[in-house]
Amino acid sequence: MQQTVIKNGQVLLGEHFEQVDVLVQNGKISAIGQNLTAPQTIDASGMVVSPGLIDAHVHYREPGQTRKEDLVSGTMAAAHGGYTTVCAMANVQPVPNTPKSIQQMCQANADKGCVRVLQYAPVTKDLTSETLNDFAGMKKAGAFALSNDGQGIQKASTMYAACKRAVKADMMIAVHAQDNSLFDHGVINQGPTARQLSLAGIPALSESTQVARDLLIAQQTGVHYHVCHISTKETVALIRQAKTSGINVSCEVTPHHLLLTEDDIKQDDTNYKMNPPLRSKADQEALLLGILDHTIDIIATDHAPHTIQDKAGGLKQAAFGITGSETAFATLYTQLVCTKKMSLVQLLLLLSTRVADTLGLSDTGKILPGKRADLAIFDLHFEEQLSDSKYCSKANNTPFTGQKVSARTILTMVNGNVVYQAETKQNNQR
Missing domain, CATH: 2.30.40.10 (Urease, subunit C, domain 1)
Known part of the structure; x- marks a missing residue:
């Protein structure tokens, strides 16, 4: 014993x-x-001494892209950051489109991870199609929630059908809100920095219009609709209104969207390229207010590791995404708690207890006997x-x-x- x-x-x-x-x-x-x-x-x-941190959004690249990250290195990075539970996205190669492949991923998560790894299942086949996967079968195989993260679900009819099926399976859908027709091959936020660096901009509308569409679908279906890595003031306002209307919506914000803006991009530095992009100071202020008034439920890292080669070629060519597991708590504490923008209790709750509550994890997230x-x-x-x-x-x-x-x-x-x-x-x- x-x-x-x-x-x-x-x-x-x-x-x-x-x-x-x-x-x-x-x-x-x-x-x-x-x-x-x-x-x-x-x-x-x-x-x-805190409840172990819980990250609702990581990318571990296994299988298929383990040169970037794998379950061993990814979970060690999480542990280094104080995380004890992480939720892995399904944008791996090949995409786990079947219950059998989800079962294999869940087994690998348990065998190789030094922290607890919960597995998202893809909403649609290969993340980009309009063919829905077997939600009930994937849940039985070990998936805890659904997400096409990395891709926005483009057709409203597909999203509507997915939400109805998710309700039947009693599963949350976590969305990467992105209207590709508005995103239009953008690189960084559509604003003064993009103009200064002569780069294609990503408009705030590419996120907020899809959130608005999905909130109406969530209201109609009753699905637990979770918005990943929100970045705009318009999205914050939409979710705030949706919550007052009783829609079953939750959302997350990343440390980088809380701590950085497009103004921090001083040169062609690909470490500042992520999707959604760093937005304006007004967006950043709205995100912090959303955290403080509980419009935004949790902080999640969107840990997205890449090789040096992946991030080469300048902002026009480099892959989207930055790492976050090992820097999240330290940077948030230093820039938000030490500056008295929020309390230590507030920060730790956003990284642990409230994440457990949002994801329905009853066995962790609090320091209590029996947990x-x-x-x-x-x-x-x-x-x-x-x-x-x-x-x-x-x-x-x-x-x-x-x-x-x-x-x-x-x-x-x-x-x-x-x-x-x-x-x-x-x-x-x-």
Whole structure:
């Protein structure tokens, strides 16, 4: 019977911190209190103990593109960032269009991942067709939700049929809202930076018009409609109104859309190329307000690793996407909490408890007896410069490298097992 106690840390219990001991036994939190003992002790003095972070949106590139990332490197990157559960998108090669292929991916997730990996299933065959997949069969095979992420569902009739089938299967649809006829081969946001760099712009309408369409479909069908990586003030306003109307909608925002804008693109730097693109300062302000008034439910990284070759060729040619697992908490804490734009409790809830609530994960996301022992310990008194030499991911395509941050992950525990521990002058575990 494996027993470990975490002592002397400030533990997030619900929506407040308390200095208590957390006893872990057989993969679960067994007790919370004072003066608890166990054969193994983790000293969290001066640290914050949080529910393990949960990422609703990652890309692990396995199978088919493991030169970019694989389940081992991707989940190690997640653990390095304090994440204990991640949700992997289905835009791999080949696309898992059948229950059998979903079952194989779920098995690989369990066998190779050092954190818990939940698997999205594709809505339509190969992500781009209008042929719906077998939702019920894929759910039985292990898929937890549906998404064509990387592609917008172009025909309203396809989206309507998918939502009706998703309701029957009791599955959430997570959408990449993108009208291709408006996107029109854009590279960065349609605005002054695109004009200055002579690049094709991506209009905000390419996102918000599809969200508006889908919200009406969600209202008609009752589906749980989740919008991935929202980026525009118009989308925030649409979702805010939809929630007041009782539509079953949730949404996520990425750290990069909260912390960066198109104004940060000073030159032809492909680490600033992502989809949706970095938007205007007004969009960024609307996203932060949406976080604070609960219009936006969660923060998700959209961790999208690429090789150096993938990101070569300038903004016109490079692949969309940046990594996020290893930089998310540290950058958000430094730029939002340290500047008093939000509290530490608010940030941790957006990265853990509220994600579990949004995704319907009842066994994790809170530090309570009986829950999975999925925990993260953070040092908020450690300043460092983000360096690609310290990343666990195979990729380093992020604009945050080189930035100074004021926090780091000390330890990540998944189901009672320590899967990441920072090197320290004095080991915290004995």
